[in-house]
Amino acid sequence: RASVTSRKSALFLLLLAACVMSPTPLSAKKKKSSKTPPSGVVDLSPSSDSRLKTGVWLVMAHTPSCLNCSTLRDILETTSRYYPPSQIQFGAVLAAKYGLDPNAQHPVLALLPGQGPDRYAAVPAPQTLSGVHSYVSHFLGDAALQAGRHDDALRHLTHALQHTPSAPLLNYMVASILHQHKRDLPSATKHYQTALESEGELPDPARVHYMHGNAQLTLGYPEEARRCYRRATERDPTLYSAHRESAIAFGIEGKPSKAEQHLRKALGIRPNDPDCLTELAAVLIGGALEG
Numbered sequence: 001r002a003s004v005t006s007r008k009s010a011l012f013l014l015l016l017a018a019c020v021m022s023p024t025p026l027s028a029k030k031k032k033s034s035k036t037p038p039s040g041v042v043d044l045s046p047s048s049d050s051r052l053k054t055g056v057w058l059v060m061a062h063t064p065s066c067l068n069c070s071t072l073r074d075i076l077e078t079t080s081r082y083y084p085p086s087q088i089q090f091g092a093v094l095a096a097k098y099g100l101d102p103n104a105q106h107p108v109l110a111l112l113p114g115q116g117p118d119r120y121a122a123v124p125a126p127q128t129l130s131g132v133h134s135y136v137s138h139f140l141g142d143a144a145l146q147a148g149r150h151d152d153a154l155r156h157l158t159h160a161l162q163h164t165p166s167a168p169l170l171n172y173m174v175a176s177i178l179h180q181h182k183r184d185l186p187s188a189t190k191h192y193q194t195a196l197e198s199e200g201e202l203p204d205p206a207r208v209h210y211m212h213g214n215a216q217l218t219l220g221y222p223e224e225a226r227r228c229y230r231r232a233t234e235r236d237p238t239l240y241s242a243h244r245e246s247a248i249a250f251g252i253e254g255k256p257s258k259a260e261q262h263l264r265k266a267l268g269i270r271p272n273d274p275d276c277l278t279e280l281a282a283v284l285i286g287g288a289l290e291g
Helices: 002-021 024-028 069-080 129-146 150-163 166-178 185-196 207-220 222-235 240-252 255-268 274-290
Strands: 041-043 055-064 089-094 110-112
Touching: 041 055, 041 069, 055 069, 069 089, 089 150, 110 129, 129 166, 150 166, 166 185, 166 207, 185 207, 207 222, 207 240, 222 240, 240 255, 240 274, 255 274
Parallel strands: 041 089, 055 089
Antiparallel strands: 055 110
8 A cells, every 4th residue: 555655646746747847737738829810801091092002902892881791801801811912912991982882782892903093993793702713813814924924824814713614715815825835735625615615705706716726736636627717717707817727627638629719718818928829829739730
């Protein structure tokens, strides 16, 4: 019994020493920090705010009678965690600005593209988390594309497609980068096809059909390329390049008479084009030699 008691006393002394040596109580070590991350949405001055003079901003304008401001602000808070402030900042202003009616019960979103506080574009519906993500990434991707930063553009536009995968213009932009700058033609054709599923929403569907045809021709599918070129010329009969590329596709298939027809159509649009005249001469000479 004495030995058992002595062992218990030694164990108690060891635990007591550990508590004395520890700088904080054991119970405090188990507690997690209750600090919340800082807000990603800046509350802006209704009259003027110097921060809006530089950089890109996405701003929510609202009135005191706003019904769904908390929901939209939560969407902006969540979206702001994905984008660094160097790319875009997020704000909210209690004022009838950016086309907002003073009596409106719903807020508006405006994108300020870094050209001062008076230049803005209204963000279209849907103003959901996916819709806002897609809009912001589309804008940043387009800006990167205009600046020649194709890797950044592809990254932003691909992120936008994750939220709106069937968006025709986004698919065309991604296809164009993959086709012309990455030479990933199989992936490019898939995005061309998706874009053309809603071609009525594209600003220039004939151009998209033409580019899709070029990708198919380079991949070695002249018949599919011709179908794309035909659709392009049906939508824009003056599209010289589609007629000329059709002639090349027919030439690959060994159909010189069809190639001649399309070269003459191309010359009807550009009568003195030297390349087209040279190609037509080659077709005619080849036909004469075979005859």
